[in-house]
Amino acid sequence: MLRLFKILVAIASMLNASPLDFTLIKKGTPEKANTLLVIGGIQGDEPGGFLAASLVGTKYTVTKGSLWVVPNLNFPSIVQQSRGTAGDMNRKFVHVDKKDPDYKTVTSIKSLILDKEVSMVVNLHDGSGFYREKVVDKYFNPKRWGNSCIIDQVKLDQVKYGNLEQIAKRVADNINANLQDEKHRYHVKNTKTAEGDQEMLKSLTYFAVKNKKAAFANESSKMLPTHLRVYYQLLALEEYMRIAGIEFERHFELTPEGVHNAINKDVYIAFFGDKLRLDLENPRKKIGYFPMPKDKNLTFNASNPLTTIIKEKKGSNYDIYYGNRHLMKLHPQYFEYSNKYDSISVNVDGKVLDVKFGSSIKVDEYFNVVPEKDLRVNVIGYVGDKSGNESGQKIEKKDIIRNYSIDKNGKKYRVEIYDTSEEDKFAGMFLVEFSKIQPEEDSSFSVAMGEDKEEKIPN
Numbered sequence: 109m110l111r112l113f114k115i116l117v118a119i120a121s122m123l124n125a126s127p128l129d130f131t132l133i134k135k136g137t138p139e140k141a142n143t144l145l146v147i148g149g150i151q152g153d154e155p156g157g158f159l160a161a162s163l164v165g166t167k168y169t170v171t172k173g174s175l176w177v178v179p180n181l182n183f184p185s186i187v188q189q190s191r192g193t194a195g196d197m198n199r200k201f202v203h204v205d206k207k208d209p210d211y212k213t214v215t216s217i218k219s220l221i222l223d224k225e226v227s228m229v230v231n232l233h234d235g236s237g238f239y240r241e242k243v244v245d246k247y248f249n250p251k252r253w254g255n256s257c258i259i260d261q262v263k264l265d266q267v268k269y270g271n272l273e274q275i276a277k278r279v280a281d282n283i284n285a286n287l288q289d290e291k292h293r294y295h296v297k298n299t300k301t302a303e304g305d306q307e308m309l310k311s312l313t314y315f316a317v318k319n320k321k322a323a324f325a326n327e328s329s330k331m332l333p334t335h336l337r338v339y340y341q342l343l344a345l346e347e348y349m350r351i352a353g354i355e356f357e358r359h360f361e362l363t364p365e366g367v368h369n370a371i372n373k374d375v376y377i378a379f380f381g382d383k384l385r386l387d388l389e390n391p392r393k394k395i396g397y398f399p400m401p402k403d404k405n406l407t408f409n410a411s412n413p414l415t416t417i418i419k420e421k422k423g424s425n426y427d428i429y430y431g432n433r434h435l436m437k438l439h440p441q442y443f444e445y446s447n448k449y450d451s452i453s454v455n456v457d458g459k460v461l462d463v464k465f466g467s468s469i470k471v472d473e474y475f476n477v478v479p480e481k482d483l484r485v486n487v488i489g490y491v492g493d494k495s496g497n498e499s500g501q502k503i504e505k506k507d508i509i510r511n512y513s514i515d516k517n518g519k520k521y522r523v524e525i526y527d528t529s530e531e532d533k534f535a536g537m538f539l540v541e542f543s544k545i546q547p548e549e550d551s552s553f554s555v556a557m558g559e560d561k562e563e564k565i566p567n
């Protein structure tokens with residue numbers, strides 16, 4: 109599934125005009141019009157929702173039933189850490205102007221909701237405070253949205269999964285059986301939209317309800333750290349899947365720590381069919397002289413649909429984002445690319461390996477790229493003998509200048525290969541990771557994703 113996802117993203121990045129178009133991940137097999145559609149990121153500053161959708165899209169396998177996931181609906185707002193770069197997208201489902209920058213996104217998601225396969229829609233949000241039926245205090249009261257299961261009305265007659273209130277209660281019960289703190293308790297919030305909630309009438313879920321589709325919103329509280337918000341969102345989504353008869357396997361443990369790791373580990377972006385790949389765990393803010401091809405559109409695939417790369421509007425650098433986080437700036441150096449080679453032999457601690465470009469190798473003590481006719485090796489940050497070709501040289505961690513690592517821990521370095529038979533065209537890159545090095549800087553990679561920012565506008 110990961111492979112299929114990679115292919116989908118690769119195709120998307122080739123066909124789409126923008127690296128900020130939303131992604132649709134289809135899992136399982138549609139049958140009998142029983143697909144659950146999960147949507148994250150309708151508002152860009154709600155990471156609990158869009159990270160949960162991204163994890164369901166990439167780290168779950170669906171073994172029965174059909175699940176569609178849009179994890180990054182309002183992607184431009186996500187990378188800008190903004191509720192909406194063109195206003196609130198969740199108020200554009202009655203009318204959206206053709207000139208509105210959100211027009212294409214709103215129109216596309218509407219038709220997805222109306223797709224005959226879709227029978228249940230869950231829209232994920234991070235809301236302020238904690239919803240309670242009665243006022244407890246400033247943060248726990250009926251005007252708050254956090255940690256609630258939202259419905260527009262009690263039921264929808266003659267509609268599959270139309271017993272909205274019953275379903276939302278079942279979901280809240282499942283979450284409440286797994287609370288990390290009694291204060292986090294979930295409640296069902298009925299916005300009674302049709303009775304005249306002018307704002308909610310324009311929302312995505314009410315658009316679905318009006319069109320006779322069962323729809324729910326699930327809110328995690330903005331007062332919780334991101335990974336806990338995601339933990340609660342996943343508890344909700346798993347129950348919605350069970351209700352829709354979807355069977356699945358999850359590839360991590362559903363605990364706060366398991367979710368934290370699933371969000372932060374194994375994040376990468378790879379370019380041009382894996383010719384180059386950057387691991388993005390605790391990445392350095394900027395790396396220079398990154399070999400990019402002349403006259404070629406940038407194609408990439410990434411470990412998750414929230415990771416993308418955008419060229420600066422002014423200037424020549426590229427910015428890599430993972431959701432709300434700006435991970436890295438790439439300063440390019442342009443080369444002709446050669447496609448003749450896709451791997452090279454490397455002696456790693458005394459063992460010769462065939463190392464594929466785009467891969468990462470772990471080194472205990474040293475490595476030594478086996479010399480090959482026509483191939484020139486450049487270990488970024490290694491001070492060699494100035495021949496310009498560093499193949500055949502035994503290289504240890506101490507021989508490389510730490511500032512050239514791609515990560516803040518000083519563990520991972522780039523090894524670039526050039527083809528001298530073709531005027532020094534760029535052939536590929538791999539990474540070496542000195543796995544024994546202890547991190548000297550903070551390696552937690554827990555950059556805040558809009559934590560604890562109070563939301564003024566509801567839902």
Ligand SMILES: [Zn+2]
Nearest residue numbers: 151233234567
């Ligand atoms: Zn929201």
